[in-house]
Amino acid sequence: xxxxxKTEDSVEEWExxxxxxxxxxxxxxxxxxxxxxxxxxxxxxxxxxxxxWTCVVHLLALGEIWGPRLLKSWPSCFSNQDVELTSxxxxxxxxxxxxxxxxxxxxVSCNGGLNQMRAAICDMVAIARYLNVTLVVxxxxxxxxxxxxxxxxxxxxxxxxxxxxxxxxxxxxxxPPRLKTRVNLGLFYSLPPVSWSNISYYTHQILPLLQxxxxxxxxxxxxxxxxxxxxxxxxxxxxxxxxxALKFTSQIExxxxxxxxxLRERGPFLVLHLRYEMDMLAFSGCTHGCNDEETEQLTRxxxxxxxxxxxxxxxxxxxxxxxxxxTPEETALVLSALGIxxxxxxxxxxxxxxxxxxxxxxxxxxxxxxxxxxTLLGSSxxxxxxxxxxxxxxxDYLVSLESDIFxxxxxxxxxxxxxxxxxxxxxxxxxxVGQKASGWFD
Numbered sequence: 001x002x003x004x005x006k007t008e009d010s011v012e013e014w015e016x017x018x019x020x021x022x023x024x025x026x027x028x029x030x031x032x033x034x035x036x037x038x039x040x041x042x043x044x045x046x047x048x049x050x051x052x053w054t055c056v057v058h059l060l061a062l063g064e065i066w067g068p069r070l071l072k073s074w075p076s077c078f079s080n081q082d083v084e085l086t087s088x089x090x091x092x093x094x095x096x097x098x099x100x101x102x103x104x105x106x107x108v109s110c111n112g113g114l115n116q117m118r119a120a121i122c123d124m125v126a127i128a129r130y131l132n133v134t135l136v137v138x139x140x141x142x143x144x145x146x147x148x149x150x151x152x153x154x155x156x157x158x159x160x161x162x163x164x165x166x167x168x169x170x171x172x173x174x175x176p177p178r179l180k181t182r183v184n185l186g187l188f189y190s191l192p193p194v195s196w197s198n199i200s201y202y203t204h205q206i207l208p209l210l211q212x213x214x215x216x217x218x219x220x221x222x223x224x225x226x227x228x229x230x231x232x233x234x235x236x237x238x239x240x241x242x243x244x245a246l247k248f249t250s251q252i253e254x255x256x257x258x259x260x261x262x263l264r265e266r267g268p269f270l271v272l273h274l275r276y277e278m279d280m281l282a283f284s285g286c287t288h289g290c291n292d293e294e295t296e297q298l299t300r301x302x303x304x305x306x307x308x309x310x311x312x313x314x315x316x317x318x319x320x321x322x323x324x325x326x327t328p329e330e331t332a333l334v335l336s337a338l339g340i341x342x343x344x345x346x347x348x349x350x351x352x353x354x355x356x357x358x359x360x361x362x363x364x365x366x367x368x369x370x371x372x373x374x375t376l377l378g379s380s381x382x383x384x385x386x387x388x389x390x391x392x393x394x395x396d397y398l399v400s401l402e403s404d405i406f407x408x409x410x411x412x413x414x415x416x417x418x419x420x421x422x423x424x425x426x427x428x429x430x431x432x433v434g435q436k437a438s439g440w441f442d
Contacts (some may be wrong), residue, residue, distance in 0.1 A: 017274075033098035046249040046312035076205025086148045095264035100168070104210030105179060107188075109139040111307075114328040115413035116156070117141060122241040126234045127225065129169040130199055131207050136172050137161070145279040145305070155390055157247045164245045168237060179215055187306065189213040198229055233281035242417065243424045248394050255381065257397030262376050263399070269345035271403035272335075273418070275325045275410035276359070277351040286324035325410035328359050332366040335407070340367070347403065348372045349396035349414075351389065361383075373399075406430045 005125050007196035083336055108124045110117035128135035137152050152158055162171045175183060183190060189209050195203060210216050218224070248256070262271040281287065282301040290298065295315075302308055318324055326334065336342075346367050351362055364370055374382065385391045393414075400406050401417045407430070419430050 009386050056186055057302060072150060092165050097168070098167050104133045104174075105136060105175060106131075106133045106210065106216045107136045107175075107183075107215060108221055109141075109217065110221050110433075111139050111141045112144060112222050112317065113146070114390040114397070114414065115417045116222050117240065117390075118246060118417060119413060120224070121246065122238045123225040124218070124221055125165065125169060125171075125241045125245070125258075126172075126237045127199075127202050127206075129237055131202060131210065133210055134170045134172060136175055137171060140390065148295045148389050148391075149386075150390050153249075154388070155248060155252070155394055157249055160247050161245050165241065175215070183215055183217075187213070188215035189218050189219055190217035193218050193224045194320055195223050196226050197224060199227045199231070199234065224442070225301075229423060237411045239424070240430075243421055248398065251384070252391060252394045253398065255377070256395050258381075259373055259395065259399050260375055260402045263345060263347065263371075266345055268345055268404045270340065270405040271349050271396075271400045272331065273345045273400065273406070273408040273410075273414055274328065274331060274348055274350045274353060274410055275408065275414075276328060276353050276355075278354045280410070280412075281324060281354055283308055284324060285310070285315050285318055287315045288319055288324065288356070294355065325412075328353065328355075329362040331409050332363040337365060342367050343369055345369050345371055349400050352393075352436060401425065 062157070100129055104123070106128050108121075110120045112120075117138075117140055124138060137158060140148075140150060140152055140155070142149055152161075156307060158173065162173070164172060174180065183259055189212075191209075193206065206216060206218075247253075278298070278301070281290070282298040282305075285298075285302065287295040302313070305312055313323075336344075346369060348370060357364075360370075373392070382392075385395070397414070397418065400414075406418060406422060408418070422430060
């Protein structure tokens with residue numbers, strides 16, 4: 001018993017010694033084990049969180065490409081939502097496509113200057129719509145007096161032209177490959193349509209050719225559709241093409257706005273469409289005020305262009321009939337008679353005036369504040385438009401639309417188209433002082 005008690009007492013003493021001597025180390029060991037376990041648990045949680053977050057990011061990225069609408073509707077976590085919303089362009093609502101049985105493909109080659117071609121494009125869209133055919137984007141004239149190499153898409157917004165009319169007629173940038181091969185082989189029909197024809201001509205003469213050959217090429221399109229006696233739907237479509245579908249390219253629009261902005265900063269301005277260029281005088285045979293050398297030069301030019309049918313022209317007779325444009329000298333008298341302030345800005349919307357400074361002297365003396373796009377803009381602004389007369393004319397067209405007063409001196413294509421467009425925009429003030437007025441000064 002004594003022995004056993006001693007043994008038990010020894011054990012108790014030994015445990016007490018261990019607690020006294022090694023207790024601190026044991027506590028440290030236990031604390032270390034607990035700390036390592038907590039760290040492992042924290043690391044596991046952190047890694048799991050990173051993995052889950054990576055999966056979410058990948059799902060969002062995939063959702064932008066292939067994902068369902070639910071994922072696409074989630075806001076981005078890595079971009080400013082306000083900035084993202086403001087940078088998204090407004091959704092363009094396109095008219096529904098018109099479904100119809102296609103009777104063939106209509107190719108068009110326009111002729112003349114910008115506004116002559118513009119009027120022709122309006123006619124050709126109306127004809128394609130009425131005949132239920134597919135229209136190929138028109139080809140522009142490159143053989144006229146100006147030798148402008150511009151394509152349709154260099155002047156007009158071709159995508160807007162196609163989409164804005166999709167509920168009326170199908171328009172393609174080019175023929176399908178199968179039909180393009182046929183055209184290259186000469187398996188199509190080409191002709192100039194009869195001038196000033198009504199719609200029945202196209203129904204009875206052109207439509208059968210389209211149904212037979214599948215592709216018809218109208219190789220001259222100026223003044224080929226009558227102005228009067230047409231269904232109101234055709235006249236409305238003409239206006240829609242001209243005032244909505246034929247929108248200039250963004251480069252031309254921006255430069256036109258810049259010219260208008262410069263003019264507006266200086267005050268009110270008048271646009272004078274002074275139709276007194278060399279080609280106009282040669283075509284019309286109007287040589288009033290020209291010397292003998294200039295008259296001979298204009299006559300030679302008229303005979304050099306075979307599609308100008310009238311060759312032998314009596315200039316004085318034409319002038320008395322009121323069929324000549326006003327000269328610069330006559331224009332100065334008319335503007336003064338109309339009470340136009342001599343200090344107003346007058347923007348000359350025209351090409352190079354025949355006779356140069358000599359013929360412009362009287363107008364410049366009466367109205368010294370004459371400006372042109374070449375004097376308002378730097379050469380670097382116009383370098384891409386040089387030798388592209390139709391693009392330069394497009395700039396004049398845009399400035400003419402925005403002017404306080406528009407004054408044409410000849411009742412030509414630009415005068416008619418711009419006057420109609422200005423009325424469409426709100427009946428802005430116009431003075432037509434051309435042609436008939438040319439007989440007042442004799």
